[in-house]
Amino acid sequence: MSKEEEEDTSKPIPDQIFEEMISDVRKHPEFDTELVKKVEKLYANGGLQKATKIIETIIPELES
Amino acid sequence: MKIFELDIENVRGIPNLSLRPGGKNLVVWGLNGSGKSAVVDAxxxxxxxxxxxxxxxxTGDIxxxxxxxxxxxxxxEAMVRALIKLDLVKEPIEIKRHMDKPTDVExxxxxxxxxxxxxxxxxxxxGQHVLARREILKYIHSEAGNRAKRIQELLNLSDIESIRGALVSVKHRAEEENRTSQHGVKVAExxxxxxxGEKSFSQQSILDYxxxxxxxxGGNALTKVTTIxxxxDIRKPADSSNVIGMNSAQFDRVLENVNSEISPEQKxxxxxxxKKLRKIIQEIRSDKDSLKKSARLQLTQAGIRLIDTDGSCPLCDTPWKPGELLNYLKEKIKKGKQIAENNEAINxxxxELSSHxxxxxxxxxxxxxxxAKIELVQEKALLVEWLKQLEGLSVLINNPIExxxxxxxxxxxxxxxxxxxxIDQVLVNIKKVxxxxxxxxxxxxxxWTSLVQLTENLKALETAKVKLEQSNKYLKRATILHDSFHTARDKIMGVLYDTVRDRFVELYRQLHNEDESKFTAVLKPVGPALDFxxxxYNCGSHPPHALHSEGHQDSMGICLYLALAENLNKGLINLIILDDVVMSVDNEHxxxxCSLLSxxxxxxxxxxxxxxRTWANQLKAEGLVKSNELIExxxxxxxxxxxxSYDVILWDKIxxxxxxxxxxxxxxxxxRGLESFFCETCDSLEASIKYNIQQKWELGDWCPAVLKQYRNLVKQGKNAANSWSDEEALKKLDERExxxxxxxxTSQAEQWNINEEVHYNSWKDSQKEDFYPVVEAFKDLCSLFECSKCGCKLKVVSADKEKTNVRCSCGNENWNLTEKRKN
Incomplete structure (x- = not known):
């Protein structure tokens, strides 16, 4: 296992899932860079512990 | 992270307690209600x-x-303090938390x-560091659909389930909104x-019209029609429609609609x-169960439309394997076929009534x-009353069964x-005026009126299309987030579960190598569920609680937890708390x-x-803790x-x-102490005792057996040392002998097998001064079977059923028992 991979697996599982999800989301034109940044910022401020709250905050962004 | 000092003040059943594990293992044993779980709570x-x-x-109101x-x-007044050490930080760290400010840690x-x-x-x-027996049972006994949830709860990964639930709800909301928007476009068309005046929608019809x-x-022909x-280039002609707000043709159409609805044919x-509706509804109402079944069926039919792509329940987000919930609900609907047919007919x-x-x-x-505009007061009042009555009827047919x-x-x-x-007369009057x-x-x-009407219709269609476009975008984004999350979760959790499964199997095989050395397991996420x-015994894969005993299930629970904890903490938190987890595990396992943990x-x-107490002593005997790390x-x-009480070996108590x-x-x-000690030593030195069917042995059985075995082992060791010409080992064993x-x-230990009670009575009836030497003699006797360096019991080590060594956990004592082969 490379050092990078080792670092990856030492991250909390929810963080790993979130990062994997964001890297996939980036590939879709429906999500522009700004929107992805907003999602990341929300995550950084709250972590997935506040998952529901984050999603509720993302939704108005999605609807606009 | 390891704990070096722990101070507990007024937490649960402990008013004041200081422990100093020094980063080493710690065993707390005591009868039920002795307060040991309060240490875990603290x-x-x-x-x-x-x-x-x-x-x-x-936990309700707790x-x-x-x-x-x-x-x-x-x-x-409640507080917990600890001195901890982290691998990457040289100095010890003090952390403190007060019960009145639970979110603040100093x-x-x-x-x-x-x-x-x-x-x-x-x-x-x-909270991944605590394992209690109730958690083991949760995920060993869980249904596949709840296992992932249970494991996530155990490891505090409930965030994953929480965000999954939120994303599924968002997707459902987006789908619902999208359906409404699509309907809006159809209504506008x-x-x-x-x-x-066409039956189906086409741009050409609009253009022609x-x-x-x-x-x-007098306007030019257009090639494409828009609301703009x-x-x-056309003008509104002279109009008299302002008298009643519409022209005579429009008025005629409205009147014709009303007359048509109250015509004898329509009636x-x-x-x-x-008549048909009354009959069906009467039947349903006369059978209370039928009402319930009908309501359930309506819920089931609505539920089918909302099932998520991964198969989860749209109502409570409980995970199901893809397709399973759909099939289950379809079967339910099939069973209520008559009810379904009735419901369909009623709807x-x-x-039809509603549209009229x-x-x-x-x-x-x-x-x-x-x-109102032509001031027909009485006629207007009558129409207003009729409209009110009609609105009341609409409410009734919206909920017909009730x-x-x-x-x-x-x-x-x-x-x-x-x-x-x-009404007929009123309508005639209105028409006349x-x-x-x-x-x-x-x-x-x-x-002109026709074009104005069409313009309004086209504007409504434009608005509906804009709304549909927005809802398509919303649905697409919600679907991407939903799908990306699920793919990411399955990938990450899949890797984790594969690693955990391999480690779980390895640990379980170590525990049960005598009869399950080829044990295998399946730990596989299926959608949001987790197959385990x-x-x-080579008879195929089964749920863990289907065929294995409770003790085996506890072993599996512990191994699964250890494998999970190892993968999730990655060296950050080296602390594992096991709270009464071996209740159903037998002595041998x-x-x-003990050996697996160390x-x-x-x-x-x-x-x-x-x-x-036996498990506590085993933990000591197997070297997981030393005497001073065992607390009663x-x-x-x-x-x-x-x-x-520190050191349950009891010399201090004596x-x-x-x-x-x-x-x-x-x-x-x-x-009592010697009984416990020699029972365990019999086990560690593999001493033989005479079998009895009651399986009840006493010190008089264990002690002489240990002494006999000890002599044999020393003798065997000396023979081996001689065969290898190992002078040093021989010297040590001579000395030991x-x-x-x-x-x-001095201890007269062998005499215990002659008359136990006489021997014991002579002890308790003796004077203090006479009893001191007895205690000292037995203390010396016990020390023969323990390592002076690590404090662990000497233990016979075997290979291929042949005794090869006698050794302690640290290796300070290690006698070879295998003689050199003669050529």
Whole structure:
């Protein structure tokens, strides 16, 4: 296992899932860079512990 | 992270307690109710800010604020403090948490390390370090659909389930909104079809209709119609429609609608529908169960439309394997076929009635406006009352099973639509007055009115399309987020579960190698669920609680937890707390578990609580803890909490009794202590004792057997040393033999098998001064079977059923038993 991979697996599982999800989301034109940044910022401020709250905050962004 | 010092003040059943594990393992044993779980609660609180036992299912009104602190003390008097060490931080760190401020943790450490310490504590907050038996049962016994949830709960990964639930709800909301928007577009297209007089929607019809009317008004033909150009270069002709707000042709159409709805043909049609509806609804209402079944069926039919792509329940988000819930609900609907048919018939008939009601209501509203403008007061009042009645009827047919009028006296309600008997005359009056005041339409005005109507219709379609476009975008984004999350979760959790499965199998095989050395397991996420099956003696895979015993299930639970914890903590938190987890595991496997914990997890600090003294002693005998790391809790009372005794080997207790001149108690402790000691030594040295069917043995059985085996082993060791010409080993064993012979003689231990009671009675009846040498002799005797360096019992090591060595855990004592082969 490379050092990078080792670092990856030492991250909390929810963080790993979130990062994997964001890297996939980036590939879709429906999500522009700004929107992805907003999602990341929300995550950084709250972590997935506040998952529901984050999603509720993302939704108005999605609807606009 | 390892704990070096722990101070507990007024937490749960402990008023005051200081422990100094020094980063080493710690075993706390005591009978039920001795306060040992309060130590677990205190560490749990210190690291997470909550106490796991006080939250979750079945805890109801229990809370940290009310029940976290000692019952005789105030919340603000409760506190836990620890001195911890982290692998990457040189200096020890002091952490402290007070019960009245559970979310604040005080950290005292070097400034440079604070961020890292906070990160580790943030990880610790997830509470992954505590395993209690109730958690083991949760995920061993769970259904596949709930297992992932259970494991996530155990490891505090509930965020994953929480975000999954949120994303599924978002997707459902987006799908619902998208369906509404699609319907909106269809309604707008239907309105255009009605205006242009076509059955199906097409741009060509709109173009033809527009150009026909534009031509009447002298306008050019268009090649494409929009809301902007449809009225371009044409002017509104002279109009008299302001008298009643519409022209005479429009008025005629409205009046015709109303007359048509109350015509005898329509009444007859409604009477037929009404009769059928009454019959079905009467049957349903006469059977209470049928009402319930019908309501359930409606819920089931609605549920099918909302099932998520991964198969989860749309109502409660419970995970199902893809397709399973759909099939289950379909089967349910199939079973209620008659109810389904009835429901379908009711819906169809009510929809037909409803569309007529809406059309009539709409026409009535227009007529009411017209009568107001031409001041037909009485006629207007009658129409207003009729409209009110109609709105009431709409409410009834929206919930027909409960509200549809089926009584005899209500028989004409639906047929006549509650129209007044005077209605025909009123409509004639209105028509007459309108004809007098509003002239017939000119072709130009008719064309203009048609274009205005079409413009409104096109605007409505544009708005509906914009809404649909937005909802498509919303749905697409919600679907991407939903799908990306699920793919990411399956990938990450899949990798984790594969690693965990391999490690789980490895650990379980170590525990059960005697009969399950080829044990395998399946741990596989299926959608949001987690399949967990284990091999049962090469007879295929089965759920873990299907065929294995409770003890095996506990072993699996512990191994699965250890494998998960190892993968999730990654060296940040080297602390594992096992709270009474071996209740159903037998002695043999407990012993193996001790060895598993010390050999497979040497970097971890275990804090183990148990109510079982034998297991506590096994943990010591197997070298997981030393004497001073084994703590006994006893004599708990509400004021003082548990009484704590370090080193259950009891020499201190005996000395304490003798200090008070209490020889009978000292004799009692010595006898019981020796019984426990020699029972375990019999096991570790593989000494043979005479079998009895009651399986009840005493010191008189164990002690001589140990001494005999010890002599044999020393002899065997000397023979081996001779064969290898190992002078040093031979010298050591000679010395050991000489010392042990003297100790055997002094202790007179072998005489216990002659008459136990006589021997024991002579102890308890003796004087303090006479009993001291006895204690010392047995202390010396016991020391023969322990390593002077690590304190662990000497143990026979075998290979291929042949005894090869006698050794201790640290290797300081290690006698070879295998002789050199002669050529």
């Amino acid at each position: 560490i749990d609180f210190l690291l997470t800010g909550h106490i796991s036992r006080l939250i979750g299912e079945g 809370s940290l604020a009310k029940h976290g602190h000692h019952i005789l003390h105030k919340q603000e 950290i005292n450490c070097e400034k440079d390390s604070k961020e890292f310490v906070e990160f580790v504590l943030w990880n610790a907050q997830r 239907a309105a255009i079809n009605q205006t242009v 527009s150009n026909k009317n534009r031509k009447t008004l 150009n449809i009225q371009k 007859e049609k409604r009477a037929i529908i009404d 169809e008939m009510c929809n 009601f809406e059309q009539l209501s709409s026409s009535l509203k227009t007529l009411i406006q017209a009568t 509200k549809y009028p089926i009584q005899e006296e209500e028989i004409d309600i639906i047929t006549n639509l509650k129209a007044s008997k005077k 309108v004809k007098e005041r509003v002239p017939d339409l000119t072709p130009e005005l008719s064309a 099956e284990v091999d049962f 407990r012993k193996k578990l 050999t497979s997890f040497p970097e971890k600090q275990f804090i183990i609580t148990t109510h079982d 809790f006893n004599n708990w009372n509400i004021d003082t909490g548990p009484q704590v 000395a304490e009794c003798l200090g008070k001149g209490d020889v009978p108690n000292a004799a009692f402790y010595l006898r 000489k010392i042990s012979a003297a100790i055997f003689e």
